[in-house]
Amino acid sequence: MRKQLYGLCLLGCTSVAHAQTSITLYGRIDNGIQYEGGLPTGGLVSAQSGDWGCSWFGLLGSEDLGGESKLLFRLEGQIDTMTGASEGSLFGRRATVSLENVRYGTFTLGNLGASELSQDSWAVDPQAMQRYSVVTLVRARNWAMASNGLAYETPAWAGLTLKGQYDLTNNTSWNKATTSTGQGRSDGLEAIYHYGDAHLRVIYDEIRGPNGSFNDVYAHSRSVLAAGRYVFGAVQLYAGYQHLSAPNATNASVGVADSSQPAGVSAPSRVDHEWLGAFWRVNVETGLTAAIYHSHANHGNGNATLYTLGSTYLLSKRTFLYAETGYLHNGATSNIGLSSGPYGNNDYDQASNIASNSNPDYGHSQFGVFAGIMTQF
Template identity: 65%
Template sequence: MKRTVLAVVITVNAMAAHAQSSVTLYGRIDNGFQFETGLPGGHRFTAESGDWGCSWLGLQGAEDLGGDTQAIFQLESLLNTQTGALWGNLFARHATIGMTNARMGTLKLGNLGAGELSQDSLWVDPQLMQRYGISTLVRGRNWASATNGFEYTSPDLMGLTLKGQYDLTNNYNWNNSTTPGGQGRADGIEAIYNVGAAQLRVIYDEIRGANGSFDNVYAHSRSLMTGGTYAVGPVRLYAGYQHLNAPGATNASVGVTNTSQPAGVSAPTSVDHAWLGAAWQVTGVTTVTGAVYHANANHGNGNGTMYTLGGTYNLSKRTFLYTELGYLHNSSTSNLSLGSDSYGNNNYDPVANTASNDNPVYGHSQAGVFAGIMTSF
């Protein structure tokens, strides 16, 4: 491992010297503890990596090509810093090359990964996409990823910025995945408008299933999201709305059966999701955040409401402590979970003390708290 790190450092230095370009090795580490109740087997206390945000390690660089144009690249790996293992492929988060110009905009090609447009919902989330945040009640739909793609971001047009993405499947069929059960074609567009103390954001994206259809509202669906923030002194206010649509969703396509669902409940084809919240900069080093999220799914799936309260304390410019509390209340036919688990019954086996997911029993609530430390470099 030491030889590998040394080789990376030597390579980075050599690249910088030869190409007269800027190359940066960067990353961040998030580790902490978590306690949650209402799980299929009761409660659980765990050590966690990434409750506030993912841990990663990356390289990014730029080379001056003249005429105010730069060639750019980014390689980024997602890490489980409790075990030291990679989460996914080596550069699952980003593996792109492109060009940027202040007057013409920015073009990127390759694995856009965590740059998929739904992940920009971070900026309209009072909890900044922590474990209990904007992705929870949509079972992780806003953590979508994009491969085999290209992205264009416009320059600032009097406060307006536009971004568009298109992700190919590399298959004979334009929409279908090359991998059975995988993700098909994805695309989207985003508009960001900054005016005074306000920022408005609209995101539309499509994630297709392996057969090219919208067959799971929480994974392969159309998403339309709009939200905004407004700063009033030390307080930033947040509000937003999201609609998910998957007209091809069936019990079979989401992996459930009629007997495993409550009476009258079947796979949802649409979800409406809304939230309100605020972030208060109490002091120069302390921030308190609070938010309420509500989601309602059709076809008898009911609704869930999540209440959150969090805070951060900066130890330095690079390191901070964090904590967040969450309480999720489900209606009688809903089993949304704090862990953003996939749709369906938990199939809990009390003898073996095992479950297929961490969804609560239908109609039951969950509560949780986590705390940890994040540092970046």
């Protein structure tokens, strides 16, 4: 009996192996050096993994089901290649199974992770979501993650593609997370349109806090983003606008004390974010990017403006060098930092030279520069 079971197991494994048409190992490694000044504790030189983009590895599997249909699976994890440590869970960036059909589109189920729709804003960001980019003035809101997800993407219809996502909490309260530190229900819709040299995106997404409400404009909020790019020969022009809304935000819900805020300032419930930029392909190897980002937050939080200049140099089809500099100017009651830190005072203690986060003092600016190498496999 044991031999019969063993034989059946071998037969099953063999069948699966023959049905699987391909498995691809892929990933990228990004290592560099960075300097940032204007920190509450002074200037800092550091070695960094992921200034241009996160380092990750993944497995992509594909099985031909016939009838123009495929089954796809993707497992993807993020790593700090300066220390070798996993950033988050092993496959925290993605763990999904998809059914894809040429005529009917793609349905996906699982941990959507970094494919949460707000992350698609990289495609209409002049700095392509580097460290100083469309994420900075919204304190990393556009790096949102999504688990327990369902997603659908249409095929392209005359240049138009639609996406939809819905992420369950696995809780009987429906909108609330199963733990006090988890993410509440999230969902979103996206429209992508290509016409000649124009590329347009509109993204709407909702991410609720653990209690099911929109209680932190930079983390648990509604976001509407409309942006695009247009190609003129060797130059691409970019423009975009994003509106964030969190009507339930209070100082308590974002974890700051009233006494730590400047007079007349409290947790924002609305942020407006705009940007303009251009990318110039100087030659086959070299690209230059310049961009300006601006944000305004209500409830007395004021304005912040980020000026950036970046460059890339291709060493091969898979490897390139990069560099970027950023200058972030805060209004008198704003303290957004280049590191996209959490909302609130840095609580700097002069005696110990320790701060609770890397946000600058209110009204102070920050300057940063980084350079490194990215290789893909």
